[in-house]
Each structure stands twice: as C-alpha cells, then as structure tokens.
Amino acid sequence: MNRLSRETSPYLRQHADNPVDWFPWGSEALHLAKDQDRPILLSIGYAACHWCHVMAHESFEDVTVAQRMNELFVNIKVDREERPDLDKVYQKAHQLLSRRPGGWPLTLFLNPGTLLPFFCGTYFPPQARYGLPGFYDLLPQVADHFRAHRDDLVRNDDALMHALNREEQPITTGMLQAALLVRTRSAALEYFDAINGGFGGAPKFPHVSLIDFLLGQWLAGGAQDRALATAIRKTLDGMADGGIYDHLGGGFYRYTVDAEWNIPHFEKMLYDNGALLSLYTRAAQGQIGEKYYRVVHETAAWVMTEMQSPDGGYYSSLDADSEGIEGLFYRWNRAEPRKLLSDEAYRLCAAYYGLDQTPNFEEHWHLRVSMPLEKAAASCAMSLQTAEETLVQARQILQHYREQRTRPGLDNKILTAWNALMIGGMAVAGRVCRRRDYIESAERAFDFIHTALVRDGLLYASSTAGVSRFEAYLDDYAFLIEAGLELVQAHWSSVRFEWLIALADKLLEAFEDKEAGGFYFTSHNHERVIVRSKSLIDEAMISGNAAAASTLLKLGHVLGEPRYLAAAERTLKALPEDAANAPDRYAGMMTALGLWLYPPETIIIRSPYREDIDGWMARIDKEYRANRICIAIPDDETALPEQLKNRNGVGRTVAYVCRGTECLAPLTDLQELADLLRK
Known part of the structure; x- marks a missing residue:
C-alpha cells in the first residue's frame, strides 16, 4: 500500500494499492521534487470518472509502467472534488498549453521549482492509439525534455504565468442594462438545438444555470415569448424523456455522449441532481409543464434513499461502472x-x-x-x-x-458545496410540493454541515468518515448561504437564519476582492497555489461569484443590509468584457444582473397561527417568480434581526410586501395579497 492508504478521499484510496509510489498533494511531495530536481507527474481525477478508472487499470496498476513513473517522477494524485482550487488552476493551464478544453483524468508534468506544467493532457492509453501517444513511451520523452531544455522551461514558465495572471478588462458599467439580458436570451437561442433540445451538440450537458436564467426571463416577460418557451420546454422534455434520466431509479446522469440525450456517461453526481431538482420544480411551478413533478418526486426519492447518509449529509456520487464495465448496472x-x-x-x-x-x-x-x-x-x-x-x-x-445486480460504487465524501446545491433543491421541492419529508431531509443535511463541517469557527469543504478537511472555498460559502435562504423559506428557523448571516459576513471578510470586485475562489488565508482563481463564468455548476451576487442581493433586501447589496454590485461590475460577447456563458451572472436591475420582491408573513402560515405560503407557492422571496415567521419568534423584528403580526396574520426599497402597507387579507401578486 502506498501513501494514499492514509487519505480520507475514496478516490485516492482507490489508488492506494497501485504499484505507483503516489503522494497526496502536500509539502512532503513538493519538497522532495524540488530537492531532487525531479519533475512532478500530477494526476487529477474523481471517483465516478470512467476514463480515470480506465487509465488506472491500464497504466497505474501495471508494474512496468509504475516502475518507470517511480524512477522518473514524483507522482502526485489529487481528488478534484476535495481540491477544486488545484483543479481550476491546472485545467486553465491545460487549456492554455494545449489550446483545447481539459477534463478528467487530467495529466500534467510540472516543473518542480515553479509547479507550472510544461506538458499536459487528459487520458493517455498505455500504447499509442486514438491519435494519442502511449503513456509508457511518453514518460521517458517528457523526462528527457525536462533535462535537456531547461532554458525553454524558464521561458515556458514565464509565458504561462503571465497568461494565467492576465485579467480581462471589466465590462463598462453602461453595459449593465436590460439590453444585456436581451442579448443573453438571443445568444442562448442561437446556441439552442431546435431538434433535440439543449444547447450545442455532442457531448450534451444540462446547462442548468442557462435554462434557469431563461425560465426567469420567460416569466418576467409575461410568458408571451414563444421561442423562449419552446427552448425551455423542449430542453426539459428532452432530458426528462431521454437517456440522461434514470427512468427506473430517478435522478440524472452527468451528460450524454450524443446530441439526442440518448446514451450518458453513467455517473450520477450530487451537484447536477441538486440543481436539476430545483430547476424542474420551478419549471413545473412556473407552468412550463405539470408533468415535471414526476421527475421531481422520483429524483427526491432517489436522493433520500440512496444518497443521504445516516448522519444527514448527502454523498457525492455514484460511479459510472460496476464490475469494471461502464453502464452495466x-x-x-x-x-x-x-x-x-x-x-x-x-x-x-x-x-x-x-x-x-x-x-x-x-x-x-x-x-x-x-x-x-x-x-x-x-x-x-x-x-x-x-x-x-x-x-x-x-x-x-x-x-x-x-x-x-452489483451496484455502482458510491463516493461517500460529503462535500459542503454539493450538499448545499441539494439542500436548496430539496427545500424548493418540499416547499412547492408541500412535502415535509423533503424539507426535513434538507434540514438534516444543513444541520450536519453546521455541526460536522465547522471547527473552531471555520467552515470546511469535505467530510469523510467523520473527518472534516480543507478550509472551505467560495462555492461552499455562496451555495450554502443560498441553500440556507431557500430552507428558511420552506420552514423558518432562527438558528439557521442566524448562521447564514454569519456565513455571508465571512464571505465578505475572507473572499472579496475589495479593489476589483467579485470573490476569489480561495480565502485570503488559504494555502497559496500558483495563481489565485477568480472566475465569473459558469462551468458544470453555476459560478460561485454568480451565486454570491444573487444571494447577497436577496439577503440584502430581506435584511435591509447595504453591505451585501454593495458587494453584489461590485461583483457585477467585475464582469469581464467577454460577457458582452458571449453572455450565455455567464448565465448565472445574468440572473444576478436581473435581480440588480429589477430588485427582488420580498414578502414577510408573520402569524400566530400555523394553519395560516401554511395556507398563505401554499397560495404564494402556486406560481414561480425568480425575483420573489417569501419568508413566514411565527409570531413567537423574537430572536430576529431588526428589519424582521419590526414586522410582526400583533396577534393576527400579516403580510409585508416590498419591491426593493419600496414597501406597501401591511396586508391582512389573503385574497388581497393574491390579487396584488397577480398584478
């Protein structure tokens, strides 16, 4: 067994019996490489990744290949789900060096002095095929290049570091107008696959943040835009009817290899399913399609049955393979x-x-x-x-x-960011579908994070077998605040609300770029890697900056807190010029822009009567509005922020309705409230 046997990550432990002398990322490996002037072979993957398993079986389990790796390199294995900070930096480096997108497994050869890659790729076969060099033959060529071209490495490092640190000019403030939302809609429709639904060709991914933006725009426009309705409905139908959805067990696979939504890569990821659960609930609630409630209930049942730990947290993923064969299950x-x-x-x-x-x-x-x-x-x-x-x-x-049948492998890591996405999805589904069990599932996961992933006041990113590791990243904070806000809309809790305010304060303190706006992916005190990432573009998940901006706008209006509103505005003003040319790639930020241009509608209900709270919330939840926040607080709750404490029921049910900073007179009649919301 190599050093990975001492790690908590299930992915790293999968490689613990490789003949490769693997190190986890850390000072021991980095110092050894530098002291011995040996290049680093860095391999980044994750437990549910099919081609990671293929490369492991073909090369890392092969004694001959491993011997060559051990002789020539210091070998480091990274779980990208535990270390997204490293993955983001090295994926970007791969794209700059190879002029094409990366993926997993990600294979890089690093200069030990600078930790910058000088050669990289993704999957390499053991012998040359698929137009790729054989891994066994590639290893000595890379090592020889490192020895023979040290001057070239210096020039390569300088150029790559400059490219990694290059920042685009921010978008002009004058562009932050409704016209940019219209441009985003147009760009998305140009990208829309009118035959199969979805956006782009094969491989086809869900693009949840883009569909969510379009759904909000469709409803904001009075649901008159037929082209938009067609794109949303055809995409959601294509996924719900296609092979990307598990028609027996519920839940979605990560993506399909074809453009027709037929055949997926069979891994099931928690983050996809959390975001899709929210999306399908809102689409059904927004009257795009009532039939989507079946997808919602089946996915929620799968989550509670297969993906929730006895302690409450949600597991990370199900493997694509069983018995070594992809999709066999x-x-x-x-x-x-x-x-x-x-x-x-x-x-x-x-x-x-x-x-x-x-x-x-x-x-x-x-x-x-x-x-x-x-x-x-x-x-x-x-x-x-x-x-x-x-x-x-x-x-x-x-x-x-x-x-x-033999089940696919389960990655039982509990990741804060991914849990937050599922907590939000379960809270939305529970509130809209009036399913208390969904809400309780979300509450258990939220409370697990609050207890098991907080140590000495610090939030951590990952927990496995009771061990929490890695100080939290931007996504952990931004997604968790957003999830907490959804959760208190589903069922009020002063304790949970107090914590999400503390998280928001920590987000501003530890992650914000005070000079240029926006938030870094790592905190100001985090371990330094070669560059510090600050991305506003959506990837497989909505960007942490977009989630932060939207949530701070909502929370800022609920609390009347100008610090949150100002931080969100600074984030929007940090959008790069690229957002004006390809705004659909920044769909999450465009959703935040919509909330900034058209401030959210906040509804605070106070009542001494549980049945009134349920009835009023059920009426409000009959329809979806992207810019609406509704929180119902029992009258006997007193541990409240000042803005909420001043809105009380005084022995009867009262609704306080505000749009941005403009508030109406309190309403005490449900029909009057319903008429107002309809207008």
Whole structure:
C-alpha cells in the first residue's frame, strides 16, 4: 500500500494499492521534487470518472509502467472534488498549453521549482492509439525534455504565468442594462438545438444555470415569448424523456455522449441532481409543464434513499461502472424484461422505451422514452389510464430486478458545496410540493454541515468518515448561504437564519476582492497555489461569484443590509468584457444582473397561527417568480434581526410586501395579497 492508504478521499484510496509510489498533494511531495530536481507527474481525477478508472487499470496498476513513473517522477494524485482550487488552476493551464478544453483524468508534468506544467493532457492509453501517444513511451520523452531544455522551461514558465495572471478588462458599467439580458436570451437561442433540445451538440450537458436564467426571463416577460418557451420546454422534455434520466431509479446522469440525450456517461453526481431538482420544480411551478413533478418526486426519492447518509449529509456520487464495465448496472438485454413482465406490460414497455427497436448501447438497451405514452398505449389498444398504471407497475418490477445486480460504487465524501446545491433543491421541492419529508431531509443535511463541517469557527469543504478537511472555498460559502435562504423559506428557523448571516459576513471578510470586485475562489488565508482563481463564468455548476451576487442581493433586501447589496454590485461590475460577447456563458451572472436591475420582491408573513402560515405560503407557492422571496415567521419568534423584528403580526396574520426599497402597507387579507401578486 502506498501513501494514499492514509487519505480520507475514496478516490485516492482507490489508488492506494497501485504499484505507483503516489503522494497526496502536500509539502512532503513538493519538497522532495524540488530537492531532487525531479519533475512532478500530477494526476487529477474523481471517483465516478470512467476514463480515470480506465487509465488506472491500464497504466497505474501495471508494474512496468509504475516502475518507470517511480524512477522518473514524483507522482502526485489529487481528488478534484476535495481540491477544486488545484483543479481550476491546472485545467486553465491545460487549456492554455494545449489550446483545447481539459477534463478528467487530467495529466500534467510540472516543473518542480515553479509547479507550472510544461506538458499536459487528459487520458493517455498505455500504447499509442486514438491519435494519442502511449503513456509508457511518453514518460521517458517528457523526462528527457525536462533535462535537456531547461532554458525553454524558464521561458515556458514565464509565458504561462503571465497568461494565467492576465485579467480581462471589466465590462463598462453602461453595459449593465436590460439590453444585456436581451442579448443573453438571443445568444442562448442561437446556441439552442431546435431538434433535440439543449444547447450545442455532442457531448450534451444540462446547462442548468442557462435554462434557469431563461425560465426567469420567460416569466418576467409575461410568458408571451414563444421561442423562449419552446427552448425551455423542449430542453426539459428532452432530458426528462431521454437517456440522461434514470427512468427506473430517478435522478440524472452527468451528460450524454450524443446530441439526442440518448446514451450518458453513467455517473450520477450530487451537484447536477441538486440543481436539476430545483430547476424542474420551478419549471413545473412556473407552468412550463405539470408533468415535471414526476421527475421531481422520483429524483427526491432517489436522493433520500440512496444518497443521504445516516448522519444527514448527502454523498457525492455514484460511479459510472460496476464490475469494471461502464453502464452495466443500467442496461438491459431483450430477454430480461420479456421474462419479468406480463405480455401486455412488455408490449407497452417495448413500444414506450424502444425495446422493440435496434439496441442503442453496446448490443443492449438503455431505457429512454421512444414514443409518447398516448401513442404507445394506442399501439397496445390500452386506455391512457391503464397504460399509466401498467407502466408504474412495470417500472417497479424492473427496478426491483435491477437492484439485485452489483451496484455502482458510491463516493461517500460529503462535500459542503454539493450538499448545499441539494439542500436548496430539496427545500424548493418540499416547499412547492408541500412535502415535509423533503424539507426535513434538507434540514438534516444543513444541520450536519453546521455541526460536522465547522471547527473552531471555520467552515470546511469535505467530510469523510467523520473527518472534516480543507478550509472551505467560495462555492461552499455562496451555495450554502443560498441553500440556507431557500430552507428558511420552506420552514423558518432562527438558528439557521442566524448562521447564514454569519456565513455571508465571512464571505465578505475572507473572499472579496475589495479593489476589483467579485470573490476569489480561495480565502485570503488559504494555502497559496500558483495563481489565485477568480472566475465569473459558469462551468458544470453555476459560478460561485454568480451565486454570491444573487444571494447577497436577496439577503440584502430581506435584511435591509447595504453591505451585501454593495458587494453584489461590485461583483457585477467585475464582469469581464467577454460577457458582452458571449453572455450565455455567464448565465448565472445574468440572473444576478436581473435581480440588480429589477430588485427582488420580498414578502414577510408573520402569524400566530400555523394553519395560516401554511395556507398563505401554499397560495404564494402556486406560481414561480425568480425575483420573489417569501419568508413566514411565527409570531413567537423574537430572536430576529431588526428589519424582521419590526414586522410582526400583533396577534393576527400579516403580510409585508416590498419591491426593493419600496414597501406597501401591511396586508391582512389573503385574497388581497393574491390579487396584488397577480398584478
């Protein structure tokens, strides 16, 4: 066993029995490389990554390859989910050096003196194929280049460091107008795949922050924009009906390899599902499609059943592979469903899921909706109601059978940022669907983070087997504040609200760039890496800066706190010029811009009656507005900030409605409130 056996990360521990002399990232490895003047081979991946497993099996488990790695390099393995600070920097370096996007596994060779890469790639096969050099033969070539071209390395380091530190000019303040929101809409529609839904071609990702922005714009415009409605609905339908969704167990896979949403990479990530849970709930609430509630309930059930730890936190991911084969757990041969289901149920499922068509995944079938249920029912001479009931029973039978297979591996790390995204999703779903169990699930996870991931007043980013590590990053703070605000809208708690205010204060104190605006990814006291990242662009998740700006605007208006509003404004003014040319890549920041241009509507309800609180909230939650915040506080709560303490019920149910800094007279009649909101 190598040094990784002492690590907490399940991904690093997967490599603990490699013959490679792996180090975790840290002073021991970095000092050794520098003292011996040996280049560093840095490998970054994560537990659910299919091609990480492939490269590990082909190269890192091979004694001959490992011997060469050990002789020539100091080898460092990093879990990108524990160290997103390192991953962000080295992904950017890879893109600058190779002129193409990176991915995982990320393979870099670093100058030990500067920790800057001089050669890099992603997956390398053991022998040359796919147009890629063989890893075994590549190793001595890289080592020889390091020895023979030291002057070139110095020039390379200088140029790369300059490129990494280059900052774009901020957008002109005059651009921060409604016209930029319109431009974002237009850019997204140009990128929209009108045939399959979604944005761009293969591989196809959900782009949640972009759809969320478009949904907010559609509703803000009075729901008259047909092109926007079509893009949103076709994309959500494509994902819900496609192979990116697990039609038996619930939840979404990370992305599909094709443009038609058919065949995914089969890993299930917590962050995707948290964001998609929020999105589908809001789309159903916003009357884009009532049928999306099925996706919401199935995904929430999967989360509570498979992804929540006994202590309350949510696990990170499910692997793409089982028994070493990608997608083996999820695929079907023709004989299995035919044997398990009645003739009538099989005919319906064959028509609905395409089991009567050509296999779509390695001579097997991966389930996706092949035709509308109405058409499948008609082909089987069934009524729609009978078909719906038959399909529910058939799915239960197939899922029970599937559960007997060898399950994909579980990464049981509990990550603060990813938990926050799921807490927000469960809170939104619980509030809108009036499901107390969803809200309680979110509360358990939030309280777990508050107790298990806070030490000596500091928030930490990761917990495994009771051990919390790595001081929290921007995403941890920004997403957690946002989740906390969703949670107190679902069910008030003075303790939780007090903590999210403390988190917001810490965010400003420890992460803000006071001079240029925006927030760094690492705190001012964090371990220094080669550059300090400050990105406003959305990646697989919404950017931490966008989440921070939106949440500070909302919280600032709820509390009447100008510090939060000013920090959000400075973040918007830090948008780079690129945002004017490709605003759809900054969809999260555009959502924040909308909140800045059109201040949020805050509704504070105070009441001594639990049934009134439930009834008034249920009425408000019938419709979705991206810029609406509604918090219901029982009258007996007294430990409140001044802005909320002054809004009390005085023995009756009262609603205080404000838009930005303009507040109306208190309302004591629910119908009057409903009429006002409708206007």
